[in-house]
Amino acid sequence: MSDSGDSGAPEVDDFAGAPDAARRQFDAYRQRTRETDYAERLRTALAEYQSVESFDVGDLVQWKRYMRTRPYPLNGAPAIVVARANGHDQGSPVEGDDEVDDIVLGFLDGDDQFHMFPFPSARFTRYLD
């Protein structure tokens, strides 16, 4: 895909043959990076990530702004802290993170089945009902 952006040089198509979803995601990312407040939003994201809170078992939590990297739970939907995880690294190179999943969160799915997964606590904030 040609790029009418800053460099003028044709952009390398890193996603030739990739599934449409991956291409769309990359195109959207490229679009974001061109926006004037992209750098400011990066700083905001870092501030969100760095404002770490501590949670106890039984606390309700939700994703912080910009911090949702998985489909579950939804933005603004609560999950419950089930346990503190053992701190082993669940990060995957595809996701590009080396985060430590230090809490286990539980949520009910559409069939009212309770699931538990480890998450990095730095991505979550309190939820009050």
Next chain:
Amino acid sequence: MTQKLLIGFVADLNGNKNAIFSAEPVIRVDGTDYLAHNGRHDAASLVAITAETATYVHRFRESSHRPHASGDVVWLIGASLRGSIDSVNPLLPVLRRVRDWETYEVQGFAWTTGSRTALYDLRMQARNAVQPLLLSAVADDMELRAGDGRTYFELFSELSPVEDLDYFLTRALYYRQLRDLNREELTAVYAAGILRQVRSARHFRKLLHRRIADLNAERVVSASTRTVPIATGAMSEYWRQAFSSTLFISNFDTRPFRLSSQEHALRMAHLEALTDRRALDVWSPWELEDRDRDRDRVGNRLHAVEVGQHLRTPTVTSDEERG
């Protein structure tokens, strides 16, 4: 100049999980907290927060406190509506910035600040963006029942900053396509009660028929949704024969209807369709009334034609059936 710091807002969040709305800001001036009516800073608009009223204030965490500009109110969006927006986000770029809104810890709300006018504009732009998606969805039965139709409908309903005629007609169209006759009728009644340009529920249904005809003309709404009712059982054969020997005419909403001597059979077939959920289309009682009246009007015209064409013998239509 004394800095005005936004520290919270006053609003009832309960029951608003699927809503987007604005709230009065609470600002701190020289260590005292005030509710600022419409976000204004003049003395007349500032009401000091007392110990009794403090319980109504939603307070942001300290790291979220920010300078407050005069005229800005707090914009809030509920968790459910955020979820709906997330699910169709690529289709609604106008709403992408909702992701930038700050998370509030209570009930999953997110918030930002701005003028009431700007929020109205944002909501209207978003409604205009989602309306074509909704109209496409209602023309597709799968999309309507198992796809994103419901999400589009909720977005359209909740994002709309004003309940105007277009709002009610679009909602009624959605209910029509779902065959949810009660809600469609309620929408007609509400529209008649709220809008000055709608004289009555019957008038609203007329306007809805016109809207459907317009959409059909644009081929936006699938023609399959406007088909003749298919009755089942023994009556269908009677009906088929009745149709095969009867003159049809298309009225304003493109439904064919028949004239004169076979009216009873047609009415029976419709009643059968009404009670048979396998029917592709269902005519509600008020539609039957409308149809009767329009049939009479058009029927009279055809009657005159037939008088001329068939040895001045009028087509028989009993007064009883006409009601």
